[in-house]
Amino acid sequence: MERLPSVMSQNRVWYCLDCGKCSAVCPITRWETRQYTSPRLLVEKAVQGHPDEVLDDPLFWSCLTCKRCSELCPSGVYFSEFLRDARAMAQEKGQKGECSHSEVIQVWGRIMAHANPAQDRLGWIDGDLRVSHDSDVLYFVGCLPYYDALFKKIGCEGIEIARAAIRILNHLGIEPQVLADERCCGHDQLWEGDWETFQALARLNLEQIQASGAQQIVTTCPECARTLKLDYPRLVGGHPLRVFHLTEFLAQPGIGDRLNLKAEDMSPTVTYQDPCRLGRHLGVYDAPRQLMDRLGLHRIEMGRTGKASLCCGTSCWTQCGQVSKNIQVERLREAKATGAECLVTACVKCQIHFKCAQSDPALREELGIDIRDLTTLLAERLGDGTKAEPS
Amino acid sequence: MNDRARVVVFTCNWSGYSGLEAAGGARLGFPASVFPLRVTCLGRLSSGVILKAFEKGAAGVLLLGCPPGECHYQFGNHRAEEVLAEARQLAGLLGYRREQLKLDWVDAGDGEAFVTKVRDFIAGLNGK
Numbered sequence: 089m090e091r092l093p094s095v096m097s098q099n100r101v102w103y104c105l106d107c108g109k110c111s112a113v114c115p116i117t118r119w120e121t122r123q124y125t126s127p128r129l130l131v132e133k134a135v136q137g138h139p140d141e142v143l144d145d146p147l148f149w150s151c152l153t154c155k156r157c158s159e160l161c162p163s164g165v166y167f168s169e170f171l172r173d174a175r176a177m178a179q180e181k182g183q184k185g186e187c188s189h190s191e192v193i194q195v196w197g198r199i200m201a202h203a204n205p206a207q208d209r210l211g212w213i214d215g216d217l218r219v220s221h222d223s224d225v226l227y228f229v230g231c232l233p234y235y236d237a238l239f240k241k242i243g244c245e246g247i248e249i250a251r252a253a254i255r256i257l258n259h260l261g262i263e264p265q266v267l268a269d270e271r272c273c274g275h276d277q278l279w280e281g282d283w284e285t286f287q288a289l290a291r292l293n294l295e296q297i298q299a300s301g302a303q304q305i306v307t308t309c310p311e312c313a314r315t316l317k318l319d320y321p322r323l324v325g326g327h328p329l330r331v332f333h334l335t336e337f338l339a340q341p342g343i344g345d346r347l348n349l350k351a352e353d354m355s356p357t358v359t360y361q362d363p364c365r366l367g368r369h370l371g372v373y374d375a376p377r378q379l380m381d382r383l384g385l386h387r388i389e390m391g392r393t394g395k396a397s398l399c400c401g402t403s404c405w406t407q408c409g410q411v412s413k414n415i416q417v418e419r420l421r422e423a424k425a426t427g428a429e430c431l432v433t434a435c436v437k438c439q440i441h442f443k444c445a446q447s448d449p450a451l452r453e454e455l456g457i458d459i460r461d462l463t464t465l466l467a468e469r470l471g472d473g474t475k476a477e478p479s
Numbered sequence: 480m481n482d483r484a485r486v487v488v489f490t491c492n493w494s495g496y497s498g499l500e501a502a503g504g505a506r507l508g509f510p511a512s513v514f515p516l517r518v519t520c521l522g523r524l525s526s527g528v529i530l531k532a533f534e535k536g537a538a539g540v541l542l543l544g545c546p547p548g549e550c551h552y553q554f555g556n557h558r559a560e561e562v563l564a565e566a567r568q569l570a571g572l573l574g575y576r577r578e579q580l581k582l583d584w585v586d587a588g589d590g591e592a593f594v595t596k597v598r599d600f601i602a603g604l605n606g607k
């Protein structure tokens with residue numbers, strides 16, 4: 089951890105004013121009961137030159153890098169990025185967070201990065217779904233086929249999200265490319281400090297993306313969107329492609345307005361969970377809301393919404409436990425309190441985490457609310473043929 | 480696949496491992512490429528642990544537990560089947576072939592069955 093001071097400089101940690109605004113909103117500070125922890129305290133340990141205490145702080149591995157704190161920080165401290173970079177140093181020393189799900193997600197990431205497998209990941213492209221080898225648009229699927237295998241049992245929509253995305257693109261006359269050997273984007277590896285795997289994955293993806301000849305990447309995963317758009321160019325290698333989360337792609341004039349959507353009279357009342365990566369990381373708040381409005385969905389916002397949104401409680405498949413569960417329960421109660429029948433989100437991980445919390449038999453009744461990805465909601469409301477081009 | 484390709488054999492403590500011990504006691508040989516790993520019950524495995532064997536270079540992973548209905552903990556067989564199904568699906572997506580991962584059983588103390596099942600599994604990997 090000798091390089092800690094340089095990582096502190098890069099991320100403006102020295103500028104901390106000790107105001108405590110971050111600690112007031114941090115969900116980990118609120119729910120970590122075993123030991124007091126807060127972003128401000130961790131910053132203080134770093135500033136006072138106690139790297140070991142920084143490393144031992146519960147927040148070091150459990151911070152969700154949700155950026156809720158930096159949204160309020162008057163001094164522009166990049167707390168999430170500070171931890172991201174400090175975690176890479178800790179991993180170099182052989183330390184890491186506690187992996188959830190028996191580490192299986194990290195394991196498949198490493199296999200994809202290093203073992204050069206011949207993946208068989210396109211089995212879901214069936215029926216009337218149309219893809220091509222020369223489209224200008226590349227649909228980046230992310231780990232959806234894998235999450236489907238792991239989380240279908242808790243009701244996760246999984247690969248249906250990818251099917252829905254292709255259906256929407258097809259509706260617009262786009263037959264996107266899909267990479268047969270796409271790798272995990274490396275988001276989790278980057279944010280939990282496994283720099284080596286991140287770089288390997290990024291290089292393998294960049295090679296294929298560049299060879300595809302596509303000009304635009306569309307994805308339904310906010311983490312893939314962030315990583316491909318911001319982190320690949322900054323850390324691994326530039327690419328000329330424009331990267332969009334599907335909701336952003338559809339928000340462009342001349343594209344989404346061509347969607348022929350069947351607004352139903354009896355649409356459910358919905359509330360919306362801003363995924364951290366789509367909202368605070370990429371600044372996309374309006375695009376998904378516009379789409380919900382166009383579907384005629386009656387939307388009621390939760391108290392904490394947009395920039396103030398509460399994270400779904402787990403990040404990078406690490407450190408999941410009582411703190412995560414409490415955050416999820418807190419958020420689901422907030423969603424229920426709006427009176428909405430459906431919690432809409434635009435990130436498969438939000439859905440997985442909330443559905444997991446809902447699977448607790450003791451809370452099933454209290455937390456029961458439908459949870460859907462906006463992509464599948466859109467796809468099932470597509471009418472026949474697109475709207476005419478606006479004249 | 481060559482005969483030296485590493486194969487991980489997870490044995491449960493009660494039947495699989497007892498078969499392995501019996502094979503050792505009776506001096507029944509099996510290829511040196513086999514890495515036996517004892518777990519208390521195959522139901523304690525997870526897809527993460529199974530895939531990790533592949534990550535570390537195993538060409539095949541064999542799970543040897545108790546005969547159907549004779550699990551020492553009653554429900555471990557069933558749990559192992561669930562774990563296997565999940566691991567199979569993930570391994571399939573990653574491009575591993577179906578024969579590279581198998582769940583099987585031996586009677587407690589049956590060294591010969593242990594050796595036969597391990598050898599057959601390796602032969603299957605080699606397409607024999």
Ligand code: SF4
Nearest residue numbers: 114151152154155157
């Ligand atoms: S990024 Fe989120 S979880 Fe991490 S310290 Fe800030 S508010 Fe807390």
Ligand code: SF4
Nearest residue numbers: 104105107108110161
């Ligand atoms: S909000 Fe910013 S300035 Fe205030 S304590 Fe937190 S890191 Fe320091």
